[in-house]
Amino acid sequence: MVLPFWAYARLILGLCIQRENRIFCLLVQSTAITESTVGVRAMTTVQELAAGALVTSDVPTQYVVRGHDDQQLSAAVVTAPVPVIDLGRLLKQDGAGDEAAKLRSALHSWGLILVSNHGVDAAVMDGMRAASREFFRQPLGEKQRYTNLVAGERFQFEGYGNDRVNSPDQILDWTDRVYLKVEPEDERCMAIWPAHPDTFRDALHEFTKKCGGVKDSLLQALAKLLELDDDDYFVDQLGERPSTHARCSYYPECPRPELVFGLKPHSDGTVVTVLMVDDTVGGLQVLRDGVWWDVPVVPHTLLVIIGDQTQIMSNGIFKSPVHRVVTNAKKERISVALDYSVDPEREIEPSAQLVNKNRPALYRKVKVKDYIAGHYNHFSQGEILIDTVQI
Numbered sequence: 001m002v003l004p005f006w007a008y009a010r011l012i013l014g015l016c017i018q019r020e021n022r023i024f025c026l027l028v029q030s031t032a033i034t035e036s037t038v039g040v041r042a043m044t045t046v047q048e049l050a051a052g053a054l055v056t057s058d059v060p061t062q063y064v065v066r067g068h069d070d071q072q073l074s075a076a077v078v079t080a081p082v083p084v085i086d087l088g089r090l091l092k093q094d095g096a097g098d099e100a101a102k103l104r105s106a107l108h109s110w111g112l113i114l115v116s117n118h119g120v121d122a123a124v125m126d127g128m129r130a131a132s133r134e135f136f137r138q139p140l141g142e143k144q145r146y147t148n149l150v151a152g153e154r155f156q157f158e159g160y161g162n163d164r165v166n167s168p169d170q171i172l173d174w175t176d177r178v179y180l181k182v183e184p185e186d187e188r189c190m191a192i193w194p195a196h197p198d199t200f201r202d203a204l205h206e207f208t209k210k211c212g213g214v215k216d217s218l219l220q221a222l223a224k225l226l227e228l229d230d231d232d233y234f235v236d237q238l239g240e241r242p243s244t245h246a247r248c249s250y251y252p253e254c255p256r257p258e259l260v261f262g263l264k265p266h267s268d269g270t271v272v273t274v275l276m277v278d279d280t281v282g283g284l285q286v287l288r289d290g291v292w293w294d295v296p297v298v299p300h301t302l303l304v305i306i307g308d309q310t311q312i313m314s315n316g317i318f319k320s321p322v323h324r325v326v327t328n329a330k331k332e333r334i335s336v337a338l339d340y341s342v343d344p345e346r347e348i349e350p351s352a353q354l355v356n357k358n359r360p361a362l363y364r365k366v367k368v369k370d371y372i373a374g375h376y377n378h379f380s381q382g383e384i385l386i387d388t389v390q391i
């Protein structure tokens, strides 16, 4: 196939820019503005598939989970008694008292918690959810201005679309998303931050700013639970330029929820993930002792999930839970997650204060950048990376 000159130029430039976010911004901007996907292989979004699937009541085979009978996808699932932690109260009790005890027990049992009294106004949460919902309701052409495919081919993590497909036998997830780097702020690629609805950028900025405080307070609470010398141990480990990514996910209605994952089982490769789930539709499930449990929906709480980086730094005392999203035949679902990671250029390892004769280091030192890259590769194959860095 013969492509016009600009398509080759864009492809070559695309190959050079893996690490040059700014140039990538320019590239995406030109993709968005100068063409309406001329010469570009259009991606199929799950939203488009869902529209067809709801008519035929069937789903493409790439979405069908093999061994779905073992996955409890069609079984009745019990709701996990995940407690709601009152963050204001936890901070007031300064790491002692019943709120800290509740936190310790919840993390031990589930690896995730619901947080109330967190300081993120209901209006900020509702605004973010509404902006995200409105974004996905727009016509495909508008959303594709922010595509995560450079020149229609090469996958970039940032932007609108679905997951990178690494192999033909990869089981695909019934979800579309917008994935954006939000911190460090000077690395934001505004060209792929949706400009419509016009509330989106401000809503995401505000939501990110407010959730940062929740993340820091919880990391301090974790250090207190572990009785580390410094309450800021985990906050300091984040480094000079920690990275935060926002993931706005859209899970359309699915005619075959017993066969399809909304999001396949995984643990998060983060330090922590702060998640705002849909306030009306459940779907998030957590694995405990080989059994899947529904995570409860409590409006205006935030869900905080321990990630692999905290599992490594806490020498396995806090564990990142395996979780997944199931689909729903009748209702679409929205969620907004903030993935908090240590500065990718840093290395992490179990805290020296948590390593001793009786409890040797359980994980080897890893470079965060490499860990995150490995995490996505393992995720696409339905594998969990943390097992591979165990000593």
Ligand SMILES: O=C(O)CCC(=O)C(=O)O
Residues within 6 Å of the ligand: 247, 249, 263, 268, 273, 275, 277, 284, 323, 324, 325, 334, 335, 337
């Ligand atoms: O959509 C959800 O509720 C969960 C999303 C999730 O697990 C993730 O983004 O890592």
Ligand SMILES: [Fe+2]
Residues within 6 Å of the ligand: 266, 267, 268, 273, 323
């Ligand atoms: Fe997750």
